[in-house]
Amino acid sequence: MNFLTKPAKVFTPKDHGEQRSQRDPGGSTAAIRDDISVKDGAGEAHTQDIELNSLEFDTDDSRIQSTGFAAQDTRQRAKEGSQPFEESTESRTQAFEPADEDYENAAPDDGAYRDENGRTYPDGGKAAWLVVFGCFMGLIPVFGIVNSLGAIESYVSKNQLAGVSQSTISWIFSLFLVISSLSCVFTGGYFDRNGAFRPLIVGILFYTGGLVALADCQEVYQFILAFSVLAGAGTGILMTPLVSVLATWFFRKRAIATSIATMGGSIGGIVIAPVLRKLYAEIGFKWAIRVFALICFVCLVVSLFLVKDYERQAVDPFKSRWEEAKWYVSSSFNWRYLLEGRFMAAAMGAALAESALTALATYVASYSLAVGNSESTSYNLIMVTNAAGMFGRYIPGYVADKYLGGFNVTIITISFAVLVNFVIWLPFGRHIEALWVYVVLYGFSTGSIFSLTPVCIGQISRTEDFGKRFSTVYFLEAIITIPVLPIGGALISDGSLRNYNRFIIFNSVIMGVGVACYAISRYLSVGLRMVKF
Structure with a gap:
């Protein structure tokens, strides 16, 4: 027990x-x-x-x-x-033991699980873990670019957009996150009904097309159209199937499977920042981005061939195009979900925590440059943050599955991230030794935020509704992200240490509110009892 x-x-x-x-x-x-x-x-x-x-x-x-x-x-x-x-x-009790024939056919490792609706999850086996690997490969570019925004922001702010204010530049990356969240919203209902293949095709075209266009950008509006709109839309379209498909294969092992898959984002963050820095110096920005786009395209094609749905329920065809369009619009964001208190609290917790995390990750390289560290050191800080995040995805995922549950682990890790912001980064960040310690601890503690968000949402959702509810979470995140990065850029202003400290406090408070929302959702689900949840 x-x-x-x-x-x-x-x-x-x-x-x-x-x-x-x-x-x-x-x-x-x-x-x-x-x-x-x-x-x-x-x-x-x-x-x-x-x-x-x-x-x-x-x-x-x-x-x-x-x-x-x-x-x-x-x-x-x-x-x-x-x-x-x-x-x-x-x-x-069918929720715990499927029929013998389903049990044997579904999972070669005898780990099959049947829920209360009679739905079977292999919870392991060669086919299931190949899907995990496919998601891992796809999330290398998808989450990798989110984890490496600082590698792009720090370069363009010193070169192509050197004469542009920091608050204006921040809109490029804020809109990227907003559009990726919104496109994730509109993919959820389609995935629930039709599966992963078509969204992956569309997402690959948008994502790689946006990166190729980014290579030739010189003006703010060009960066917005190529990177924020096109690449951002591709990121969100890819994110939903690559994360949601695991919920059709795993139940009891969902947290560890999701953690392994999202480790691809940490691998991407580890590789992308130093590779871009080296390519910037050797072949220039244009070809550096083009080479990066080619690498991403290869990873995404591998995921396209490996990511499959395990079981999709039969659905009735639409009677008309109008009925189909109306269904997809209504399923993309279902406001009725927000009437469920525990879901609303969990969605707000995820949206606040992820938006604050992304804002802090975007400016850590610029902060390092502002306090006098070299460009090489600043890029390496991003790499170490993502390397620590790799362990921060796997270990908390294992603990969540085995001992504590997704909500308990998420509350603990985000709380620890807020603590290291106030105890290490804020007072001692100007010292390089303290900054190295900070990025290791912060990277580990925040690594589970992206990986355990779908696990927490899955704990309070039916599998057939998971895509729509996951999309609703990212709709809220889009709304919250719209002001977070621009406000952060305005707080940083001239890039003085005093202004960066204000930025750190602002985002740490947002993360703290996110922790409180997760705690409220847990309380509404299981009360104050010390149980695995």
Whole structure:
């Protein structure tokens, strides 16, 4: 049993073969005792009990969330004892054990899982992990460019846009993030209905086309059209299928699978910044961006061939084009989701935390230059941040799956990020030794923000609605991001240390509010109980 899981009160049925459940005083933890009749070698029947502890019941939609198994597989026990057995119960809880044929066909590693709606998740196997690798390859450029915005911002602000104010330059990157979030919104409903293939095709064309156009930009409006609009739209269109498709393959291992896939973003951040710096010096900005676009294109084509949906439910065809258009518009942003308190709080938490994280990552290289560090050191800071983020994606993802749950880990890691902002960066950032320590700790603590956001949303969503609800989160993020980077650029203003400190405080407060929103969502889901969630 999970060490954080509150033991549930067990209700023992009076009659053999009967299943009953009883809530504890908190109202949302239950235990089920299931009597199984097993015959020994002499043919005498013995009753064995299985406890399923810590089942969390969502009173709103009767969804069953597993927070830890105390049960053992009676089939395996019988097999090990070389004893024939029979089940005295005709009905088993489908949320935990699929039918034998589905179980065997779905997952070669015997890790299949069936939810309360009868939907099967392989939760492993060669095909599932190939999809994870495909998502990993696709997210190298998608999240990699988001993690390396500082490598582009610091160069163009000193070269092509040297005479332009910092607040104006910040609009290029703010609009990039806004448009990537909005395009992610409009992809969600389409993905839920049609799958990943077509969005990937469109996203690849937009993304690589935007980067190729970026190479020739000289004016602010050109950067906005090529990078913010075209590449930004491609980023968002690609993000939804590359993240959401994992929810169709994994349930219990969703956090670790998502963490491994999003590690591609950290790899991209590690590679992109130093590669661009080297290419800037050797072949100039134009060809550096073109080479970068080619590398991204290769990664995305690999993901196109590997990323597949596991199972898509049959849908009725639309009666008309108008009905189809109306459905896609309405499904892109469903305001009714925001009436659900715990979803609204989680969505706000994700939007605030991710927008603040991106703003801080965008200006860390410029901050380093402002306090007197070399350009090489400033780019290396970005690389180290992403390297630490790689461990920050995997380790928290493993802990979330195995011990604590997505919400608990997210609250802890974002809180730690806020702490290191105030304790290390703000007072000691002008010292290079402290700045190195900061980027390691900050990179590790924020690495899980992008990877665990879909996990947290998935915990409070049905799988068939995941794409639309994930898109709704990014709609809120788009709204919040619109002012965050321009305000940050205005606070930085002339680039003095005093103004950078104001920028750090501003974004740290936003992250702190994001933590509070996640905590509220957790409270609305499971209360104050110390459970895996």
